[in-house]
Amino acid sequence: MDPNHYRFRGVWRLAAPAPAVYAALEDVRSYPLWWPEIREVRPTGEDSGDVVVRALLPYRLVIGLVATRRDPDAGVLEVIMRGDLTGWTRFTVTPDATGGAGSAGSAGSAGSRVLFEEDTRPGKPLLRRLALPLHPLFRANHAVMMRRGRRGLAAHLAGGGTTDDERRVTANR
Numbered sequence: 812m813d814p815n816h817y818r819f820r821g822v823w824r825l826a827a828p829a830p831a832v833y834a835a836l837e838d839v840r841s842y843p844l845w846w847p848e849i850r851e852v853r854p855t856g857e858d859s860g861d862v863v864v865r866a867l868l869p870y871r872l873v874i875g876l877v878a879t880r881r882d883p884d885a886g887v888l889e890v891i892m893r894g895d896l897t898g899w900t901r902f903t904v905t906p907d908a909t910g911g912a913g914s915a916g917s918a919g920s921a922g923s924r925v926l927f928e929e930d931t932r933p934g935k936p937l938l939r940r941l942a943l944p945l946h947p948l949f950r951a952n953h954a955v956m957m958r959r960g961r962r963g964l965a966a967h968l969a970g971g972g973t974t975d976d977e978r979r980v981t982a983n984r
Contacts, residue, residue: 814946816930817929817930818930820926820927820928821926821957822924822925823924823927823960823961824923824924824925825907825922825923825924825964826922826968826969827923827968827969828906828921828922828923829904829905829906832904833883833886833904835968836888836925837881837888839852839860839862840854841967842862845964847959848864848865848866848956848959849863849960850864851863858877859878860876861874861876861894864956866952866953867956872894872895872896873894874892874895875892876890876891876900877891879891880901886903886904888904889901889902892931894934895935896931897931897932897934898932899929899930900927901927901928902925902926902927903925903926904923904925905926906922907921925961
């Protein structure tokens with residue numbers, strides 16, 4: 812096992828139609844409004860930018876993203892990552908007739924299923940050195956970040972109101 816290689820896969824079920832979920836995920840600039848661990852997004856080009864991430868562990872990552880696939884018909888968004896993490900990330904959004912099981916949607920309403928896949932390695936030297944002893948902690952940190960991302964996106968899509976973070980981000984635009 813290579814402690815510097817991480818593969819993540821997860822499913823989010825949301826009580827919102829697939830096109831709305833896809834549009835929210837495609838709008839990376841709005842991530843700080845609903846995803847607590849995404850602290851900042853800095854566009855660097857039409858299909859690229861840097862995201863600043865800080866989850867539970869006391870370090871921040873700056874990850875350069877370059878869009879490699881945007882396919883609304885297939886519901887696929889994919890980026891390559893450079894910087895503090897290298898590799899790729901993909902969201903695949905599809906309709907889910909269950910109405911977003913585990914969400915606030917009503918039974919039988921149209922919802923979405925989001926498949927998240929990531930294959931990554933740390934680019935940051937400190938993270939590579941700490942990979943072996945902290946591998947389980949890094950995985951747990953990622954799991955918390957993804958869980959909070961799903962909750963934040965669900966609230967955002969449901970029109971959950973303006974949070975203090977949303978007011979701060981909007982004021983800084």
